[in-house]
Every structure is written in C-alpha cells, then in structure tokens.
C-alpha cells in the first residue's frame with residue numbers, strides 16, 4: 001500500500017499492492033517507490049533546491065507506458081508530474097507526494113539526413129541531438145546547455161545560437177505525438193489536430209504528454225566561428241549602448257549574448273581580471289567562416305576588450321561551452337524579463353547588481369533574439385513575443401542552503417529594479433515556480449486561445465504541475 005496525493009484536494013489516496021502490481025506488469029519501464037534506486041534517480045533534478053519525494057515513480061520506456069500512466073492517474077484521480085530532462089528551473093517535474101511520470105530513459109534520436117528530419121524522444125538532451133545530427137553536419141535549433149531536455153525546452157519555445165537564422169525550436173517542429181488527458185494517442189501537425197499543434201508550440205506541458213517530436217534539420221558546421229570577448233564592467237555604459245546599436249543591423253547568422261558576472265578563470269583572460277566584474281559578449285556566426293570574421297570584427301572594434309577567444313570551433317564543442325558553469329547540484333533561482341533595448345538606466349542597474357552579487361556564480365544574461373524568429377507572426381504559435389528583443393535572465397546560483405534568502409532576495413530585487421526598463425513580457429522556461437502571477441505575461445495575447453484549447457483537451461486540468469494554463 002502506498003499513499004499518493006489526490007488531484008483535486010490536499011488529501012492522499014491509498015493505492016493497494018494489487019493495483020501497483022497490475023500497473024507494473026503492464027509497463028516496459030516499471031513502478032518504483034521510496035527505497036528503490038530508480039526512485040531517487042528519477043526525483044533528483046538539475047536544480048538542487050528541488051528535493052521532493054513523490055508518492056510513486058512510473059518510469060515509461062515508450063508511448064504505451066505513458067498511456068498506462070496517464071490512465072492510472074486519471075482513473076484514480078491522482079496528482080501527476082512529468083519529467084523529461086529534469087532541467088526546469090521551477091522544478092515542476094517533481095512534486096511532493098504526487099505520481100512522477102519519469103520519461104528520462106526515452107532519449108532516442110533518429111536522423112533522416114535525406115529528408116532532413118530528426119525524430120526525437122522527449123528526454124533526449126540537446127547533447128544527444130547534436131551528437132547524432134552532427135554526424136551529418138546538421139543541427140536542430142535548440143538551446144545552449146547540452147544537458148537540457150528537448151521536451152521542456154521545445155514546449156516553452158526554445159532559443160539559442162541558431163534562432164536568428166532558423167527560428168525558434170518550435171518553428172522547426174514538424175509534428176509531435178502525444179498522449180492526451182483521456183488517454184488517447186494523437187498526432188499533432190499543421191494538418192492533424194492543428195489547434196493542439198499550435199498550443200504545444202510555446203504553451204508548455206499543459207495539453208498532453210509528448211511521446212516524440214519530428215524536427216527540421218539544417219546544415220550547420222561542423223565548424224562555426226564563435227567565442228567570447230571580455231570587457232571590464234566599467235566600460236559597460238559606453239560599450240553596451242554601442243553594442244545595442246550595432247546589433248540593429250547585424251546579419252541573422254550572428255547571435256551575441258551578453259553575460260555580466262564576476263570573471264571566471266578563463267584561460268584567455270589575464271589573471272588580474274579573474275573574480276572582477278566583467279561584461280562578456282558570447283558570439284556565434286552560424287554561416288560561412290570568412291563572412292563571420294567580417295561581422296565579428298565589428299563586434300571586436302567596440303571598446304578595448306581584455307580577452308578574446310573567438311575562433312573557428314566544432315559546433316558540438318561550442319554547444320558545451322557554458323556547461324562547466326551550469327553543472328547540476330547547485331541551488332538556483334532564476335527570473336526573466338524581456339527588454340526592447342539596452343537603455344542607460346538598465347546598464348546602471350546591471351552594474352549595481354553585479355557589484356552586490358552575493359555569490360561569484362550569480363550572473364545576468366541578455367540573449368539577443370529576432371531575425372527569422374521575428375518574421376513569424378505572434379499568433380502563429382502559442383509563444384507570443386516574436387519581435388526582436390533581449391530575453392534577460394538573472395541567474396542566482398549558489399551552493400549552501402544558508403545563502404537561500406540572500407540569493408533569492410538579490411534576484412528579486414534586480415527584477416524589481418529593472419521593471420521600468422522592461423517590456424512586461426517574459427519567457428516561460430525561465431520562470432521560477434513562485435512566478436504564478438506572471439504566467440499571463442508569458443502568454444500575452446495568446447492566453448484566451450490557450451485556455452480554450454486547454455478546456456477541450458484537459459478539462460479536469462490533469463496536467464497542472466507546470467506554469468499552469470487553467471481550463472475555462
């Protein structure tokens with residue numbers, strides 16, 4: 001007998017051994033409870049602040065297992081979370097006392113180089129995808145940290161170094177297979193279940209459990225021109241304003257993200273700068289390397305950089321550049337806001353924030369998006385913030401629980417101080433769990449349609465452990 005949280009009240013339900021045994025016998029994966037090694041493997045995720053004990057773990061190894069799990073949760077009216085890569089900052093993939101549907105072993109990636117299509121299971125990491133696709137010098141436009149899971153990233157939108165050239169991750173989804181709340185197995189594409197297809201491109205895990213995706217592949221690499229250019233933070237007021245101007249006419253092949261933090265011990269940075277506040281332009285040119293040099297030279301010409309390691313690099317290596325600073329096991333509290341431009345006032349908030357950062361791992365990210373992404377109308381997919389802008393993300397990151405209040409407080413204060421320079425919109429995949437009131441900011445004008453589709457596909461809100469879109 002085990003106890004699992006009910007769907008609609010704070011009470012728990014007792015599930016007897018026969019019901020567990022019968023479910024377990026139906027699965028290729030299995031049912032695991034506290035004490036099993038697989039239970040801990042499933043419940044521990046990237047953000048070390050999330051240390052929750054689910055009532056039971058159902059590990060799925062395919063779509064059939066997912067159907068059994070969804071039917072089991074619905075018929076017994078149990079609260080259920082779903083985990084793919086387990087990389088979400090909010091940690092919605094694990095809930096205290098709930099059923100944890102663990103997809104983490106569904107990681108296959110199949111490349112069809114002739115059709116230029118990748119068929120990918122939900123928990124494949126971005127590194128898994130790059131590994132298979134780069135065997136054909138191809139890539140799917142995804143994010144920048146190789147251990148992120150493809151399902152959560154795609155369902156929220158997905159952006160990275162190829163977004164300005166080839167669009168967001170969602171703009172490259174050809175179709176997806178899902179298990180919906182009633183246990184049906186459905187295919188979603190522009191022609192089959194088009195409403196559902198629209199909603200899963202940005203609307204998160206609200207509409208069903210994705211069992212696999214089909215993506216378009218593009219020719220990328222195997223080498224690209226990329227790397228980082230570092231400036232002292234004192235030069236930020238001038239250089240960031242010049243950068244903002246330069247980027248307005250930058251080619252789509254060029255993507256530059258700004259990282260403001262205390263300098264890590266980068267090998268190409270003189271030692272005296274290590275640990276001092278700096279501003280880093282991380283840049284990637286996704287096209288011809290010689291053309292890239294021309295575009296990079298304009299970036300290099302800004303201010304007086306103190307370090308520069310931009311060079312031709314294997315795409316797979318570049319896709320792991322940020323990994324060392326983003327390893328699992330740290331405590332994290334991130335918040336996000338969009339900026340139309342980098343104003344003088346915003347720069348002074350960046351500088352104050354980094355000078356008062358409570359931990360050397362705390363940082364501010366500004367990801368420049370637009371290009372191909374911005375040529376798609378806001379209402380074409382559930383993700384509604386298409387015009388060129390900066391997705392700003394403050395990463396509070398630390399190791400000791402005793403630092404929680406200070407680090408979380410720093411992140412919140414920064415977002416409050418930035419509010420007057422921000423647009424009011426934000427990226428759902430960078431929201432912490434306590435950002436409930438800002439879910440409407442993430443979906444903007446698309447919220448009404450999302451709620452209508454949610455009502456049709458999940459009227460009981462079985463899929464509620466997410467940045468939730470409530471049925472009408």
Ligand SMILES: Cc1cc2nc3c(=O)[nH]c(=O)nc-3n(C[C@H](O)[C@H](O)[C@H](O)COP(=O)(O)OP(=O)(O)OC[C@H]3O[C@@H](n4cnc5c(N)ncnc54)[C@H](O)[C@@H]3O)c2cc1C
Pocket residue numbers: 046081082083084085086087088089091092093094103122123142143144145148149150151152153154155156157158159160204205206208209210211326429430465466467
């Ligand atoms: C270090 C780091 C770097 C990041 N970099 C980027 C980046 O460059 N670009 C970017 O766009 N984002 C980035 N993100 C955000 C990332 O996209 C989200 O954290 C995303 O949710 C991770 O997906 P996952 O499958 O690992 O998540 P999980 O934690 O497994 O799942 C998160 C949620 O997604 C939903 N979900 C997961 N799988 C399914 C499924 N199969 N069917 C239905 N719903 C599902 C559920 O609601 C679940 O709670 C980054 C995050 C981190 C922590």
